[in-house]
Amino acid sequence: MIGIFDSGVGGMTVARAIEQLCPGLPFIYLGDIARTPYGSKSSETIIRYSMRNTDFLLEKGAKLIVIACNSASSTAAKALRSHYDIPIIDVISPAAEKAARTSTSGRIGVVGTRATIESDVYRKRIQDISPNAQVYGQACPLFVPLVEEGWLSQRETKMIVKKYLQPLRGKQVDTLVLGCTHYPLLKNVIGPRIGKGVSLIDSSIETAKHLKIFLDNHPELVEDITSTTTSHFYVTDLTQPAQALASKIFGRKINLEKTDV
Amino acid sequence: MIGIFDSGVGGMTVARAIEQLCPGLPFIYLGDIARTPYGSKSSETIIRYSMRNTDFLLEKGAKLIVIACNSASSTAAKALRSHYDIPIIDVISPAAEKAARTSTSGRIGVVGTRATIESDVYRKRIQDISPNAQVYGQACPLFVPLVEEGWLSQRETKMIVKKYLQPLRGKQVDTLVLGCTHYPLLKNVIGPRIGKGVSLIDSSIETAKHLKIFLDNHPELVEDITSTTTSHFYVTDLTQPAQALASKIFGRKINLEKTDV
Numbered sequence: 001m002i003g004i005f006d007s008g009v010g011g012m013t014v015a016r017a018i019e020q021l022c023p024g025l026p027f028i029y030l031g032d033i034a035r036t037p038y039g040s041k042s043s044e045t046i047i048r049y050s051m052r053n054t055d056f057l058l059e060k061g062a063k064l065i066v067i068a069c070n071s072a073s074s075t076a077a078k079a080l081r082s083h084y085d086i087p088i089i090d091v092i093s094p095a096a097e098k099a100a101r102t103s104t105s106g107r108i109g110v111v112g113t114r115a116t117i118e119s120d121v122y123r124k125r126i127q128d129i130s131p132n133a134q135v136y137g138q139a140c141p142l143f144v145p146l147v148e149e150g151w152l153s154q155r156e157t158k159m160i161v162k163k164y165l166q167p168l169r170g171k172q173v174d175t176l177v178l179g180c181t182h183y184p185l186l187k188n189v190i191g192p193r194i195g196k197g198v199s200l201i202d203s204s205i206e207t208a209k210h211l212k213i214f215l216d217n218h219p220e221l222v223e224d225i226t227s228t229t230t231s232h233f234y235v236t237d238l239t240q241p242a243q244a245l246a247s248k249i250f251g252r253k254i255n256l257e258k259t260d261v
Numbered sequence: 262m263i264g265i266f267d268s269g270v271g272g273m274t275v276a277r278a279i280e281q282l283c284p285g286l287p288f289i290y291l292g293d294i295a296r297t298p299y300g301s302k303s304s305e306t307i308i309r310y311s312m313r314n315t316d317f318l319l320e321k322g323a324k325l326i327v328i329a330c331n332s333a334s335s336t337a338a339k340a341l342r343s344h345y346d347i348p349i350i351d352v353i354s355p356a357a358e359k360a361a362r363t364s365t366s367g368r369i370g371v372v373g374t375r376a377t378i379e380s381d382v383y384r385k386r387i388q389d390i391s392p393n394a395q396v397y398g399q400a401c402p403l404f405v406p407l408v409e410e411g412w413l414s415q416r417e418t419k420m421i422v423k424k425y426l427q428p429l430r431g432k433q434v435d436t437l438v439l440g441c442t443h444y445p446l447l448k449n450v451i452g453p454r455i456g457k458g459v460s461l462i463d464s465s466i467e468t469a470k471h472l473k474i475f476l477d478n479h480p481e482l483v484e485d486i487t488s489t490t491t492s493h494f495y496v497t498d499l500t501q502p503a504q505a506l507a508s509k510i511f512g513r514k515i516n517l518e519k520t521d522v
Contacts, residue, residue: 045498145406
């Protein structure tokens with residue numbers, strides 16, 4: 001069983017990409033809606049929540065953890081890896097690798113929550129691969145509330161996207177990492193506003209690809225995993241907007257089960 | 262000692278109003294930043310958090326609780342009153358009373374978080390006083406993120422305010438309740454967009470007035486209160502934007518102390 005957690009519903013874009021790339025692979029998803037969002041909270045608090053989420057998934061039988069949240073990946077992945085003795089996949093490395101491979105000019109932009117951008121982890125990971133890359137981060141704290149409000153293509157959304165991206169346009173990046181699992185839902189608004197020639201890197205899709213390769217290389221894990229039950233979606237709080245967004249991401253009705261962690 | 266709690270920093274507009282109206286009255290403030298915001302969460306979750314906050318304030322010696330959060334007031338005040346045997350003041354009743362007394366046409370608008378508007382508590386309280394009043398609620402989920410991002414007068418903020426207020430303009434209200442403690446910070450943007458003749462009711466100021474009257478009528482409480490120590494500001498998570506917003510609200514540097522509840 002694969003365990004996936006996120007601060008809320010955004011990480012379902014990762015779960016959805018995994019479902020499409022690894023059909024038949026069951027997972028347990030935990031969305032910590034009772035404490036969402038993580039991106040505006042301190043590292044200490046995000047680490048504490050991430051450990052609780054991981055404990056819950058392990059109790060449910062997870063053999064591998066996917067941190068489907070850029071804020072948690074950027075601040076808590078190290079703490080989780082040193083604390084737990086199972087494979088832990090974060091969303092940062094796959095997106096950073098793809099960005100480093102994609103950029104030809106070496107000028108790469110990263111958009112994310114305040115926690116993700118302040119951690120500076122994308123710059124470090126990208127420069128581990130391409131030491132000469134110039135990485136420009138831009139925190140976009142209003143993107144998550146806009147997505148959660150369902151304002152995916154409103155005029156106000158377009159203006160806010162344009163405003164946040166303005167500094168990155170000045171840097172003439174040729175690659176932009178969507179460093180938050182909510183942001184793929186704004187892809188059609190972000191694309192034209194960062195510029196035609198700029199490649200968008202979707203951390204959700206890259207993470208699913210990375211997981212697939214990891215499982216191909218660890219067939220014993222897959223054997224163990226696929227012998228078990230169907231996927232489940234747990235949330236620490238149940239609200240109508242979360243239910244609607246979950247169904248929007250999957251394109252079908254998703255049954256969210258309330259739990260405490 | 263007076264105990265004040267909120268989901269985050271917004272309730273400091275209530276604390277600030279209390280400080281101005283009752284100078285020298287010490288209080289303990291608790292901002293539950295680690296779980297903010299409450300307004301998009303379920304009643305069940307908001308009640309659980311509100312009880313924890315109240316327990317913390319009682320441990321610190323509070324003899325009276327002010328729920329400085331419209332979302333918590335509208336969903337948890339009843340549960341708190343039946344569970345604790347001390348005076349509990351919420352932000353809804355004072356604002357509702359003021360709105361009922363202010364409106365001459367009987368057409369009253371209320372803006373707030375999704376939790377506050379869905380609870381329908383403002384309509385009920387206003388109609389307890391003015392049974393014939395017509396009360397129109399409008400959830401504005403993006404106002405809190407905009408305030409927390411510090412976008413108090415940006416063009417995008419003005420457009421979003423206009424968009425949310427549009428349905429209320431159609432109702433020709435003569436009074437508008439700012440039913441969230443963050444919203445007074447948007448007063449200068451909201452005022453011109455709801456219309457010149459419309460009276461804005463600030464739940465923070467009305468609550469402070471209500472508290473003052475309550476204390477004038479219970480001098481034994483005041484005696485007990487003022488014999489103790491100075492005010493303290495506790496938060497369950499410490500972030501730079503919260504620190505900045507606190508200082509903005511009080512117009513001076515506020516020392517936030519981190520605590521767990």
